[in-house]
Amino acid sequence: MTDTERHDFDVVVIGAGGAGLRAAIEARELGARTALVCKSLLGKAHTVMAEGGIAAALGSVWPEDNWEVHFRDTMRGGKMLNNWRMAQIHALEAPDRVLELEEWGALFDRTSDGRILQRDFGGHRYARLAHVGDRTGLEMIRALQHRAVEIGIDVFMECKIVRLLQDDQGAVNGAVGFFRESGRFVTFGAKAVVIATGGLGKAWKFTSNSWECTGDGMALALWAGADLIDMEAIQFHPTGMVWPPSARGLLVTEGVRGDGGVLKNRDGERFMFNYISPFFAAETADSVEEADQWYKNKRDFRRPPDLLPRDEVARAINSEVKAGRGSPHGGVFLDIASRRTPEEIRRLLPSMYHQFKELADVDITTTPMEVGPTCHYAMGGIRVEADTEATTVTGLYAAGEAAGGMHGSNRLGGNSLSDLVVFGRRAGLAAAERALGLPGIPEVSETQVAGVTEHAMSYFANQSHEDAYAVHRDLQETMQALVGIIRTEAELLEARDKLAVLTERASHCAVEGNLQFNPGWHLALDLESMLAVSNCTTLSAIERRESRGGHTREDYPGFRPEFENVNMVTRLVDGEYVLTKEPKPRMPDELATVFEEGAH
Amino acid sequence: MAIDTGPAPSQAPQPSPEPPPADLVMRLWRGDASGGRFQDYHVTPQEGEVVLDVVHRIQATQAPDLAVRWNCKAGKCGSCSAEINGRPRLMCMTRMSTLPTDEPITISPMRAFPIMRDLVTDVSYNFEVAKLIPAFKPRPRDPDGLYRMAQVDIDRGQEFHKCIECFLCQNVCHVIRDHEDNKPRYAGPRFFVRLAELEMHPLDTLDRRDYIHRDMGIGLCNITKCCTEVCPEDIHITDNAIIPLKERIVDSRYDPVAWLGRKITGRPAPLPAAQARKHTGAAHQQPAAPAPPKPGAGA
Numbered sequence: 073m074t075d076t077e078r079h080d081f082d083v084v085v086i087g088a089g090g091a092g093l094r095a096a097i098e099a100r101e102l103g104a105r106t107a108l109v110c111k112s113l114l115g116k117a118h119t120v121m122a123e124g125g126i127a128a129a130l131g132s133v134w135p136e137d138n139w140e141v142h143f144r145d146t147m148r149g150g151k152m153l154n155n156w157r158m159a160q161i162h163a164l165e166a167p168d169r170v171l172e173l174e175e176w177g178a179l180f181d182r183t184s185d186g187r188i189l190q191r192d193f194g195g196h197r198y199a200r201l202a203h204v205g206d207r208t209g210l211e212m213i214r215a216l217q218h219r220a221v222e223i224g225i226d227v228f229m230e231c232k233i234v235r236l237l238q239d240d241q242g243a244v245n246g247a248v249g250f251f252r253e254s255g256r257f258v259t260f261g262a263k264a265v266v267i268a269t270g271g272l273g274k275a276w277k278f279t280s281n282s283w284e285c286t287g288d289g290m291a292l293a294l295w296a297g298a299d300l301i302d303m304e305a306i307q308f309h310p311t312g313m314v315w316p317p318s319a320r321g322l323l324v325t326e327g328v329r330g331d332g333g334v335l336k337n338r339d340g341e342r343f344m345f346n347y348i349s350p351f352f353a354a355e356t357a358d359s360v361e362e363a364d365q366w367y368k369n370k371r372d373f374r375r376p377p378d379l380l381p382r383d384e385v386a387r388a389i390n391s392e393v394k395a396g397r398g399s400p401h402g403g404v405f406l407d408i409a410s411r412r413t414p415e416e417i418r419r420l421l422p423s424m425y426h427q428f429k430e431l432a433d434v435d436i437t438t439t440p441m442e443v444g445p446t447c448h449y450a451m452g453g454i455r456v457e458a459d460t461e462a463t464t465v466t467g468l469y470a471a472g473e474a475a476g477g478m479h480g481s482n483r484l485g486g487n488s489l490s491d492l493v494v495f496g497r498r499a500g501l502a503a504a505e506r507a508l509g510l511p512g513i514p515e516v517s518e519t520q521v522a523g524v525t526e527h528a529m530s531y532f533a534n535q536s537h538e539d540a541y542a543v544h545r546d547l548q549e550t551m552q553a554l555v556g557i558i559r560t561e562a563e564l565l566e567a568r569d570k571l572a573v574l575t576e577r578a579s580h581c582a583v584e585g586n587l588q589f590n591p592g593w594h595l596a597l598d599l600e601s602m603l604a605v606s607n608c609t610t611l612s613a614i615e616r617r618e619s620r621g622g623h624t625r626e627d628y629p630g631f632r633p634e635f636e637n638v639n640m641v642t643r644l645v646d647g648e649y650v651l652t653k654e655p656k657p658r659m660p661d662e663l664a665t666v667f668e669e670g671a672h
Numbered sequence: 673m674a675i676d677t678g679p680a681p682s683q684a685p686q687p688s689p690e691p692p693p694a695d696l697v698m699r700l701w702r703g704d705a706s707g708g709r710f711q712d713y714h715v716t717p718q719e720g721e722v723v724l725d726v727v728h729r730i731q732a733t734q735a736p737d738l739a740v741r742w743n744c745k746a747g748k749c750g751s752c753s754a755e756i757n758g759r760p761r762l763m764c765m766t767r768m769s770t771l772p773t774d775e776p777i778t779i780s781p782m783r784a785f786p787i788m789r790d791l792v793t794d795v796s797y798n799f800e801v802a803k804l805i806p807a808f809k810p811r812p813r814d815p816d817g818l819y820r821m822a823q824v825d826i827d828r829g830q831e832f833h834k835c836i837e838c839f840l841c842q843n844v845c846h847v848i849r850d851h852e853d854n855k856p857r858y859a860g861p862r863f864f865v866r867l868a869e870l871e872m873h874p875l876d877t878l879d880r881r882d883y884i885h886r887d888m889g890i891g892l893c894n895i896t897k898c899c900t901e902v903c904p905e906d907i908h909i910t911d912n913a914i915i916p917l918k919e920r921i922v923d924s925r926y927d928p929v930a931w932l933g934r935k936i937t938g939r940p941a942p943l944p945a946a947q948a949r950k951h952t953g954a955a956h957q958q959p960a961a962p963a964p965p966k967p968g969a970g971a
Contacts, residue, residue: 113741114799115837116749174819177808177873179826179833186820204830210748211833222807229799253788282744316720322746427746430765431722541732585737588704589789592736 076248076257076521080514081107081226082507084247084262085500086233086289089117090209090489091472092268093216094169094496095503096225099266104504107260108220109228109249111269111284115217118270118282119492122209123325123423125191125201126173126493127486128166132187134198139163140666141197146487147667148351149195149381150451150480151621152636153302156659157458158478162487162494169493170202178215180204192330192370193485195381197355199330199370201486206325206423212489231258233288234597235524236265236296236468237516243466244296245514248524252594255587257525261514263507266461266499267293267454267470272609274544275602276447277552278321280312286598287605289474293454294604294644298463301476301639302452303605304612304623307483308557310385312446314403319431321446324406324424326485328441329378331420332367333408335389336440337397343404344377347388352380383482383621386445390557393444403444409437445557449488450605451479451622452612455641458657461499467506471499477639481621531596534582540595543578547602550574555610560626564614571610575603611651612640697776698726700738704789711735712776717768723779724752724763727791739790747904750838754791755780760840760902782843798839801859805866806883810875825874828912832869834905837862841899841909847892858889861899861909868913871920885921890914 083099085092088110096108110117129142142163147154170188174180180202181189191201204211220227230252237246237259246261269289273281290300311324329335337343345363348356356377357363363376378385389404399405408417414437418425421436428434428441453476454463461469472492479487554567581596618632619625639656642649698713713730724745731738743749745764752763757771757778771777785793813819841861847854859867867884870876884890899909907913 112743112749112751113795116743116751118744120749120836121744121746171813171818175810175813177810177870179821179829179873181830182821182823182826186822187818204833207748207834210836214833214835218807221802227799253792253794282746282749283742317718318721318725423748430747431767432720539736541736545732583736589739589792590737591731591739 076259076525078259078261079107079228080261081105082262083107083264083266083500083503084109084260085266085268085503086247086292087111087117087268087270087472087474088114088227089119089268089270089472090212090216090492091270091474091496091499092117092266093213093220094493095266095268095469095471095500097216097219097223098497098500099504099507100220100223100225102501102504102508104507106504107226107228107262109231109233109247109260111230111232111252111288113229114227115213117213118285119209119213119489121280121282121323122212122489123206123323124193124327124330125203125208125486126166126170126212126489127193127196127200127484128170128202128490129163129198129200130167130170130188130190130202132183133190134200137198137200142166142200143663144666145196146484147480149484149487150482151351151631152480153305153620153639153656154480155458155477155657156663157657158495159480160663161458161498162478162491165494166490169490169497173212173215173493176215176219178204178211180211191327192379193326194329194379194385195484196486201327201330203327205419206327206421208489212493228258232594232597233292234528235520236292237520238296238465239515239517241466242297244468246516247292248521250528250587253589255590255593257528259516259521261516262467263510263514264467264469264503266503267463267468267474268472268496268499269474271450271473272602272605273447273449274598275547275551275606276556277548278312279447280309280321280323281447286601287450288598288601289470290450290453290608291601291604293463293465293468293470293474294608294642296465296468297644298465298468299455300453300605300608300642301455302481302612303450303476303608303642304616304640305451305479305481305621306447306555306609307382307449307451307622308386308445309448310382310389310445311406311441311443312448313427313432314399314442314444315401316432322427322431323446323448324441324443325421326382328406328408328421328424331408332411333406334376334378334411335385336405336407337392338399339397341397342378343392343397344380344385344388347384347391348377348380349384352384356380381482381484382448383624386557387624389444398444399442401442403442405440406443407440409439414438447552449473449483450476451481451483452476452609452640455639459498460502461495462502469499469503471495481623528597531581531583531593534580536580536582538577538580538582540578540581540583540592540599543574543581543599544595544602546577547571547574547599547606551606551609555606555613558624558626559613561614561617564610567610568607568614571603571607575607578603607649608642611642611649615651615653616640696773698730699776699778700727700730700791701780702735702738702790703787705787708787708790710778710780721768722764723756723766723768723771723777726768727763727779739788739792741792748836750836750904753782753838753840753843755782760844762838762840762904765904782839784843784845784849785839795839797855798837798842798860798862801863802866804859804887805863805870806878806880808870808873808876809878811877819875821874828872829869829874831907832865832872832913834907835862835865836905838904840902840904844898844902845893846896846898847889854889854892857887858892861893861914863888864890864893864917865907865909865913868917871917881921884917890917890921893918
């Protein structure tokens with residue numbers, strides 16, 4: 073048996089982005105001995121890439137904003153598939169979480185009277201996003217990181233968790249992983265585990281996601297017997313870079329449009345006016361003249377369609393390109409150069425200016441950007457109880473992108489950063505409460521630990537010509553081509569069959585080299601996660617025979633009432649992926665009035 | 673295929689009459705704490721690629737166990753720091769088209785930190801220093817539960833908050849790059865930026881000046897501006913963070929009232945013109961950029 077290092081904690085948090093950091097801070101402050109385990113160095117998680125802002129009804133720009141309007145916008149943006157209670161908690165608590173970040177040192181941009189400035193974003197009725205230029209995620213992760221360091225949380229960096237450990241009753245009581253630097257295995261005993269590992273974009277070819285986003289936490293939960301919900305709901309952000317090829321997929325913040333940027337096709341036409349769905353027609357400007365008035369007078373004019381929710385804009389761009397009206401490199405144009413002065417652009421969007429200048433040789437103060445959809449976010453994820461983030465497995469909690477429900481079938485921009493801190497805190501709280509109520513030290517099964525380490529090591533013994541890089545490339549091609557922004561039954565079935573072949577191939581991957589910082593080995597293990605979540609996404613996408621939010625079926629256009637209140641639930645039963653359709657929690661009638669009032 | 677060239681750089685330039693694509697040689701440092709050497713990999717760069725793309729392709733096709741740290745590939749996380757042709761840079765923000773292709777492109781790990789494997793170094797020193805920084809201590813909120821700060825009072829702090837912790841400034845700082853023994857008593861440019869950010873934060877109430885002077889070793893910095901030169905976020909580390917910190921420390925010994933005033937307004941004190949000139953002059957006597965180390969010199 074391989075030697076493993078052993079640590080015991082009350083709470084182990086896996087993932088150190090916004091959700092994981094916030095969960096660990098809460099657990100620690102409640103007195104739980106807390107470990108934070110992350111696959112990269114501390115402070116490098118995908119949260120740093122968040123650009124536009126954190127949505128919270130602070131009301132510092134629009135006093136008429138409040139949690140009910142935010143709740144309504146979130147539910148409508150998610151095409152009502154959201155877990156209503158999560159959306160409610162989120163809207164209620166986001167302002168406190170933003171102010172708390174400020175108390176921990178974050179410096180948000182200010183209004184002229186010194187309060188937190190808020191910015192317009194798609195689907196938000198009022199300017200609602202607290203922000204720091206276009207690098208809000210960095211500000212947030214740094215504030216949380218400093219706080220975590222200040223209160224002395226034990227951080228285990230560059231540590232990949234391979235499997236969770238469970239007691240005889242199935243309750244999670246630890247995790248096994250290894251340090252990437254040395255390859256040395258480590259066992260964590262834990263009374264509660266919080267999964268905060270983020271998303272799964274690396275299963276697609278064109279993605280805004282960073283290296284780490286391989287669906288690890290969703291897969292860990294799945295393997296431990298937890299339910300995943302609505303995995304078909306993948307957000308393709310409408311504006312990713314399309315050129316140069318190596319930068320394809322890189323995010324272009326929605327803040328460009330919030331600050332006045334508009335979408336144009338090859339002919340210079342502002343095509344978004346041709347794509348206003350009836351669902352949003354009442355609140356959307358239907359002419360260029362009205363839309364342009366809105367930038368100056370937001371009270372009396374309706375919002376430009378460029379700021380429709382992301383699923384709507386992504387589909388519109390996709391259609392324009394398909395119709396042959398795209399830009400030279402297969403996107404459309406995003407023009408802020410003709411709408412703002414160079415000084416304003418550099419001040420409001422410094423990272424975007426830098427990114428295009430450095431990577432594409434494009435000066436966005438003079439030239440329109442070329443943009444197109446990029447795989448950005450998983451709305452689906454681990455099924456959790458709204459108030460505690462408890463999964464369907466005892467002792468296991470989940471928060472942030474790894475958890476499902478909050479965003480329904482489409483997430484509004486800015487609602488992710490707030491999701492991280494609102495539900496990160498609640499997950500940390502619930503995990504700490506469980507852990508502090510349990511006596512003793514968790515007894516982990518040495519047999520389980522040995523099974524995990526042997527499995528992880530098995531790739532070194534494999535004798536084949538299969539390598540993880542090739543399987544990963546083929547997986548990305550498959551998901552991009554067959555489980556992309558527009559889906560059909562035939563392609564999804566093809567994807568399902570291909571995934572079976574890829575899963576088989578991945579299990580034979582042979583790894584060269586030794587245990588020390590070996591990316592080929594790390595990828596082989598990450599592939600296990602990516603394949604698991606890709607399977608769940610594909611299965612759910614086959615079964616949701618309608619179009620809703622981030623899930624668009626060419627063969628089933630539009631909403632269908634029989635899917636309105638249904639979650640697609642995937643779980644593993646005897647090693648097989650099983651899908652069931654289960655009713656989602658029903659919203660109380662008194663909340664429905666929010667939608668009536670908000671409709672005018 | 674990997675071609676082991678041994679210690680002597682011997683690749684003859686391969687003139688290509690019709691670029692692109694031109695075949696070129698990437699000379700990567702391979703090894704671990706016990707030693708290593710440069711190995712050459714032949715690659716064909718594609719349109720618009722950055723160095724990290726090419727390193728990834730080498731990994732995927734020629735050297736699956738090549739260790740390299742990276743996350744975002746967008747210049748936002750600061751993970752992929754290395755020395756490219758001797759210059760400390762982010763691999764993800766260095767376009768191949770900006771590098772000369774008539775000779776091998778050398779990529780070596782950051783020199784100021786112990787090697788773990790290949791291009792990955794042990795940067796734990798930085799995380800240890802981070803634990804020593806006296807944390808942010810804000811004043812109480814206004815009666816309505818909010819904090820108010822003028823944008824002008826946080827502009828400087830926001831500049832410092834752009835730091836992505838790539839540690840290139842630490843890597844290139846002579847105080848620790850050339851003198852490992854200074855590490856226990858020297859925080860380094862990244863943490864002077866952090867300390868300046870705290871000291872200039874309009875809400876902060878703590879006085880860290882004695883600590884910065886006594887324990888963070890700011891006196892060892894002789895403002896050569898190497899850190900500023902390599903900062904991928906264009907933070908004016910020397911001028912805006914280190915020099916004002918040095919000024920405040922000197923000030924505090926003579927003028928506690930001025931310190932208190934600044935603490936209340938949150939505004940950094942303007943440098944007296946003569947002093948500003950003096951500092952700029954001093955900096956200009958130093959090399960504008962770190963001299964490229966000889967390949968393998970630090971390995």
